[in-house]
Amino acid sequence: MISLLDKFPDGYPLGRPKYLAKEQHMWQRRLALAGAIAITAALALSACSGPSDAQTTDGVRGDKLSVQFTGVPISLNPALAGGGGSVVFTTLAYDPLIYLSGDGKLVPDLATEWKFRDDENTQLELIIRKGVTFQDGAQLDAHAVANSMNYFMEAGGGQVGSVGPIDTITAEDDDTVLITYKTSFPAAPTRLTQANQLGLIIGPEALKNPESLLTTMDGTGPYTYNPDTSVAESTYTYDRWDGYWNPDAQKYEQISVQVIGDPNAVISAATTGQVDFAAGGADTADAAASAGLSTISAPYFNYGLIILDRKGEIVPALADEKVRQAMGYAVDRAAIVAARGGDEFASAIDQLTADGEQGHDDGIGFDHDMQKAKSLMAESDYPDGFSMTLLSESPLDNQSLITQTAIAHLKEIGVKVTLDVASAIPDFIQKAGSKKYPAIVWPIVGDTASDYAQTFTGQGFTNAFGVADHDLDDLVAQAIVATGDEKEALEKQVSARSNELAWFLPLIATKNVYYVSPHVAGVQISPLNPNPIPVAPSADLAWRPAQ
Incomplete structure (x- = not known):
């Protein structure tokens, strides 16, 4: 069986990969649109980028990045959390198995390879990345992945209905996870990204006490949630984690999520530099442009x-x-x-x-x-x-x-x-x-x-x-x-x-309409991923200080 990564070595487009090229002509149109919007957005951000105290070379990081979100998180526990843009609350601390890039491609993260074992697309095999540690100190392996995913399926969260007709999730050895679906499910890899929460893997210590996940986090992600400097329903702060498996991808020392719902307060925060990334709309678009913010959008x-x-x-x-x-x-x-x-x-x-x-x-x-x-x-x-x-x-x-x-x-x-x-x-x-x-x-x-x-x-x-x-x-x-x-x-x-x-x-x-500070680079958005997040498994995909 040919690995999906062999077919698309640079990351393959979100969709139905088994028949992407031949049968999914409608999807190809969406993909073309996605690429055009992503490129346009990237060019707009590049043209608007201004001076910053930080450089963009690997190993040099910005101090703080602040992003706005409209409402409070449904939960800090990935198994109970929401979807859409609210995934920012969990993805800073939890790596997904597969990363969905801003231009809609699937990129290896905690899973380095994946493939269907059968032509019916009911058995998806995942190879788990070696040398990764949870923030609780435990080592990542296939058993930890399977335990986390099975917990997700049983926890009763709102995203469980979006992950497909899963029958069983098992660890075959330390490196291999097998997901078996009740019926053919070609879109299975797309449901293991940050967009659906199932692929955000929770550490074994936290799974022993799931109630702890309401106020703390235990993932393998680039940032650790700091409850001491966070204010519930207002500000959620994440500090760079020294134990992250790819430090080059950590482009800021700290990232905070500011909960601001009122559009007037949002545009005020964006134009005064209180936040670097914020939701936009018709009523505030002119003010954002006048302040030198770039605007990006996607359906x-x-x-x-x-x-x-x-x-x-x-x-x-x-x-x-x-x-x-x-x-x-x-x-x-x-x-x-x-x-x-x-x-x-x-x-x-x-x-x-x-x-x-x-x-x-x-x-x-x-x-x-x-x-x-x-x-x-x-x-x-x-x-x-x-x-x-x-x-x-x-x-x-x-x-x-x-x-x-x-x-x-x-x-x-x-x-x-x-x-x-x-x-x-x-x-x-x-x-x-x-x-x-x-x-x-x-x-x-x-x-x-x-x-x-x-x-x-x-x-x-x-x-x-x-x-x-x-x-x-x-x-x-x-x-x-x-x-x-x-x-x-x-x-x-x-x-x-x-x-x-x-x-x-x-x-x-x-x-989805967003305003981006001229001091931030690397933000991409497309119809295939209209909810960009600051973090990524590689430096080239992560948001970073602009030159």
Whole structure:
């Protein structure tokens, strides 16, 4: 069996590697776009870079790097932590098995090699790096890796549903880990990066006392979490670790994550040098440019109104398919895009996928059609409308612009919405999973229709009532393992069935927008990795002081 690293020695693109070149033409388009954006972002950062007290040669480090994040971490424990940009809280202290670079390539980290042993892509072999030590002093080996991954699978965290149909994880010897999947899963290596947390390996001492991971960290990463200088829900500080296996990749003595949610406070911190990297948006883009900050962006979230109460246990009207479809047609997505700052920052979506993603079908979609929406309501058992509570959150949906605009449109068909806005993501997730809310507004991520569908049909707070649809599940299962024209057709069927069920009412696709200080170099972003992190297994991929 040919190793994936033999085929792509410089790191292979995120996707379905077994048939990347021939069948995945849609993915190639995304890859080309990713490369273009990554190159553009790198050139922009280079052009804007200014003087710094530190040099960029190997062995010479900057003093401090400060990055902003919108909300508090769901957990400091990788097995319970969140995804997206929040991985910055864990990846400073924990190395992944496979590193996802800014331009979307898979790079060896704690796993130096990986390959499928079978043509069905159900057995993934990993060779574990030698000479690596955990921050607790223990040596990294295959047994420690398998123990950490099995703990992740049993811990019940929010990311467990994104790592694939894992059957068993075993250490065959000190150097080899074998992951066996219940069904074909060609994307398996992509689920072992920092993006999904499973590949962030926890030390054996911490696994003896998992509760310790709520306030301390025990990984093999380049930085150690310092609880003494950190302030919960405000500042999280990480100091350079002397025992790291590749000291050349440690480009700063200290990295801190500042929790700042208010956009005005964010732009103030970015323009005054309080932070070197921060989230951006339409309201602050001009101020960032005037201050000499570079702006980088890439597509990421597909926002939707997710119906949780699909059998009508709380709100009986939501069990009616015609009601749900009417809600889908009532929303004016172009108005939401305008509220978010225009096409530069978002685009309207009328199905699971955005235009250009696999599974997108121009022949279907929830076009804004108020007449059709009112007609469907009239045909339903609830022609006079109904009342419901909708849960949203403020860290991602700033000022609830997405949610409030959608609510205004729903009112026109008699759907009276009471809005509950959670101020923090952990609070939102707890409420969403409590079975007290019939619907939520929440972003989902993926590359294909089947990816997106799994985010609200599996276990977790996006399917709090545990409702399944056999037809959709069957289409998703077939699409995951299919290739070529068959896959394209099945992905479109997933999109069509999703819109028919109307459990996920698509709203808009948004971009991740960031501001970068001219004193920082090496930041890359792409559609294949819209959540860059400061650390990497090699010096050339790590963020560093600009010359």
